[in-house]
Amino acid sequence: MTLSQALPLADLSDCCSLGAGPLTSGEAERYATLFKVLADPARLRLLSQLAAEGCGPASVGELTEMSGLSQPTVSHHLKRLTEAGLLDKVRVGRTVTHQVRPELFAELRTVLQMD
Template identity: 60%
Template sequence: MDEISACCALGGRPLDAAEAQAAATLFKALAQPARLQILSQLAAAGCSPMTVGELACVSGLSQPTVSHHLKTMADAGLLTRSKSGRVVTHEVRPEVFAELRRILDIGHADRRW
């Protein structure tokens, strides 16, 4: 297999229409640098739940900005939201994160973009 073929190989079957629509919804929710940053912070924490305040602290974004982006990602199905008393936490839905990794094969440390 030449270098271009290896680069472009899917490693699996193509997406059907429903899968493509679901993936497009996720990608639309991630089409914002701040959202990618927040998602990477959640993933770096082992996909453990984090509060808006914790995410604001580690990302350098304001709490209202983080809240806005978390809502967008939760509405797209990327995150779950849990409330315990006055504390609200957000966490990555592992099955959705795994699907994103499968579609994009983004689990490599040698990214070149």
């Protein structure tokens, strides 16, 4: 069960962002959970690799080489990103591929809108 399934974000189109009224404690915790996933340099670099134009989905092994981290550490970060709803995970034979899922990024941009 992914985080996005367990804790769906509020629809920002009609209600709340930082710039449009105080957040409820539930909203604040859900957004904080998402920002926490982004608040790590290794995960940001993995995301930037996956989001770079021209690069399609990448395997865990490729991302391990690029990051210079150990394979368990990369697997751990990809799991956190996937459970947060920021990545999609696809198994093809023995290799596992990940791909950026843009929806939540768009929602977070709305949250950071200050006017």
